[in-house]
Amino acid sequence: MTSIGPKSYIHTDRLKQNLWNIRRHIGDRKLVCVVKANGYGHGALEISKVLSKESGIIFAVFAFEEAIELRDNGIDNEILIFSRIQPKLISKASELNFTLNVCTMTDLKALSDFHIKTGTCPTFHLKFDTGMTRLGFDVAEAHTVFTFIVNNHLNPEGIYSHFATADEGDLSYAEFQLEQFNAIVDKGKNTGINFKYVHCSNSGAILNLPNAYFNMIRVGMLLYGVLPSDEVPMDISVEPVMSFCGPIVNVRKVPAGTQVSYGGVFTTEKETNIAVVQAGFADGFPRSWYEKGFVGYKGQTYKIAGRVCMDQFMVDFGDVKPNEGEEVLFFGKKDGNEIAVETIAREINTTTYVLLTAIHGRTERIVINN
Numbered sequence: 001m002t003s004i005g006p007k008s009y010i011h012t013d014r015l016k017q018n019l020w021n022i023r024r025h026i027g028d029r030k031l032v033c034v035v036k037a038n039g040y041g042h043g044a045l046e047i048s049k050v051l052s053k054e055s056g057i058i059f060a061v062f063a064f065e066e067a068i069e070l071r072d073n074g075i076d077n078e079i080l081i082f083s084r085i086q087p088k089l090i091s092k093a094s095e096l097n098f099t100l101n102v103c104t105m106t107d108l109k110a111l112s113d114f115h116i117k118t119g120t121c122p123t124f125h126l127k128f129d130t131g132m133t134r135l136g137f138d139v140a141e142a143h144t145v146f147t148f149i150v151n152n153h154l155n156p157e158g159i160y161s162h163f164a165t166a167d168e169g170d171l172s173y174a175e176f177q178l179e180q181f182n183a184i185v186d187k188g189k190n191t192g193i194n195f196k197y198v199h200c201s202n203s204g205a206i207l208n209l210p211n212a213y214f215n216m217i218r219v220g221m222l223l224y225g226v227l228p229s230d231e232v233p234m235d236i237s238v239e240p241v242m243s244f245c246g247p248i249v250n251v252r253k254v255p256a257g258t259q260v261s262y263g264g265v266f267t268t269e270k271e272t273n274i275a276v277v278q279a280g281f282a283d284g285f286p287r288s289w290y291e292k293g294f295v296g297y298k299g300q301t302y303k304i305a306g307r308v309c310m311d312q313f314m315v316d317f318g319d320v321k322p323n324e325g326e327e328v329l330f331f332g333k334k335d336g337n338e339i340a341v342e343t344i345a346r347e348i349n350t351t352t353y354v355l356l357t358a359i360h361g362r363t364e365r366i367v368i369n370n
Contacts, residue, residue, distance in 0.1 A: 006279035006363040007327070009243040009334060010042055012050045013370040018225050018238040019054060025236050026206065026217050030197060032080060034220035035070075036062040041284070041356035042224055042242050043365045048075050058099075060218060064089055067098050080125065084135065090114045094122040099157065103127040103135045108145065112152045125158035125197070128184050130177040132164045142184050146191040158197035158216065159185060166212070167204025167229040174205070178212050203228040207235060226352045227342055240341065243332030244359060246279035248322050249312075260314050261290075261306025268305075273317040277328055280311040284359035285330060288348045296329035296337030297322060331355075 023031060034040075039047040044066060051057050052075055060080040061067050067079045080099040087110040093100055094114075102108055102124045115121040126145065129136025137145050149156060161181045166174045181200055188195060199216035201209065206222060221228045225240040254274050260266045268274070277295070281287040287308045294301040295315055305316040315328065322328075329337040331344055345352045 003362075003364055004247055004249065004278060006244070006246040006283045006285070006330075006361075008042070008359055008363050008365045009245065009332070010046055010365060010367045011239075011241055011243065011370070012367060014225055014239040015047065015050055015223070015241045016054070018223055018241065019051065021236050021238060022206065022219055022222060026213060029213060030056065030058065030216040032058045032060045032199070032216060032218040033223055034060045034218055036060065036066060036082065036220075037357045040220060040224050040353070041359040043367075044070065045073050045075075046365060046367050047241075048077075049073075052077055064093075064098075067096070071096050078123075082135075085110060087114075090122060091118075094118075094120055098122060100124040101127050101135070102156070103129075103137055105137075105141070105144070105148070108148055108152075108154070112148075112154060115152070115154065121154060123157045125160055126156050126188075128159070128161050128181065130161045130180040130184075131173060132162050134162070136161065139180055139184060142187045143191075146188050146193060150192055156193065156195065158199065159188060159195045160197075160199045160216075160218075163200065163202060163205055163209070163212070166202060166209050167207075167232050169231040171209060174209055174212075178209070204232055207232040221352065224356070226356070228352075230342060230346065240332045242356070242359075243334035244284075244330040244341075244363075245327045245332075245334065246277045246283075246285075246330060248275045248315075248324055248326050248328065249278045250276040251317075251321060251324060253321075259306075260316075261309065263307055266290075266306035266314075266316075268316065273319070273321050274305055275315045275317055275322055275328075276312055277315055278312055279330070279363075280309045280313060282310045283361035283363045284355075285313065286344060286348060286350070286355055286358070289344055292347050293344070294339070296339050297326070299336040301339070302328075 035044040038044050058078045062082045067081050082101050085107045127136045163174050197216040198214040201212050201217045203222035205212045225238040256270045258268045279285050290304045290308045293304040303316050305314040331339045331341040341352050
């Protein structure tokens with residue numbers, strides 16, 4: 001049942017077109033579609049059900065529980081899990097055909113113990129930290145890692161790393177990381193390990209660093225039609241998959257000098273129509289956007305009036321009187337309105353990642369199949 005409140009419309013035609021455009025750009029390389037953090041706020045299940053119908057798609061999540069959710073809902077594709085191995089879940093990972101991230105000697109030893117005990121081993125990829133200082137084997141551990149793998153008859157399916165600055169204009173650090181990663185991959189091959197998949201590219205690298213493509217590519221934000229940053233060249237046509245909207249639930253005409261919302265930081269300059277929109281920061285609407293912010297309505301933009309509340313916010317419509325029940329656009333592209341989430345991120349000094357993954361609360365997700 002559709003409720004009154006904020007709506008996140010998911011345009012599956014745009015999602016599929018974005019995927020096809022990205023595939024044309026990267027050629028016949030294997031594609032990993034990242035659906036962690038509830039599909040970057042778009043709904044992991046909704047996104048995965050659409051993309052699973054496309055050929056050769058691998059999914060990636062962060063948490064084991066996210067992978068379980070996909071399996072429980074009929075997603076049979078391979079699933080790569082980015083988080084640290086939990087030894088107690090290795091058996092379950094093997095049973096459900098999950099691909100594990102191995103990034104410490106402790107992880108390797110846990111897999112080796114499982115292999116010795118059961119004669120089987122789940123699929124896994126080695127992760128090396130080439131400059132993110134996050135999860136990953138240290139570059140200096142490469143010889144130890146590869147020797148252990150060979151001596152214990154383990155068979156990693158893949159090897160990967162993660163760029164820290166591939167979405168920035170200055171690529172010197174990304175090039176440094178890439179140089180390190182290439183050296184590590186060569187060491188592994190020289191040790192006698194044949195990696196089926198080698199991957200380092202994220203959305204930023206897809207646009208900014210074509211010499212880092214290898215034979216597998218991970219795509220996240222770009223898949224959802226959003227630029228990973230404003231410093232990368234946009235060589236792939238994508239459209240926003242999500243349109244974040246909310247309903248007008250009340251309209252009143254108020255005189256000049258009327259204070260609106262908490263703190264009275266907004267005062268009307270003339271007689272005007274103030275509309276109440278049923279969505280607030282508890283639903284993922286960015287609270288700090290009120291200072292410069294606006295919404296879309298019938299192809300025009302109208303200023304947010306005063307501070308965003310937990311459940312609602314107000315909009316100054318001037319001489320226009322919208323109808324109760326009509327929707328306004330917060331960001332995305334719908335019904336002749338278009339507001340880029342990148343614009344909001346830039347104006348309030350945050351990132352598109354933060355804005356999209358913040359959408360939650362009472363926001364209802366509605367899939368539009370065109």
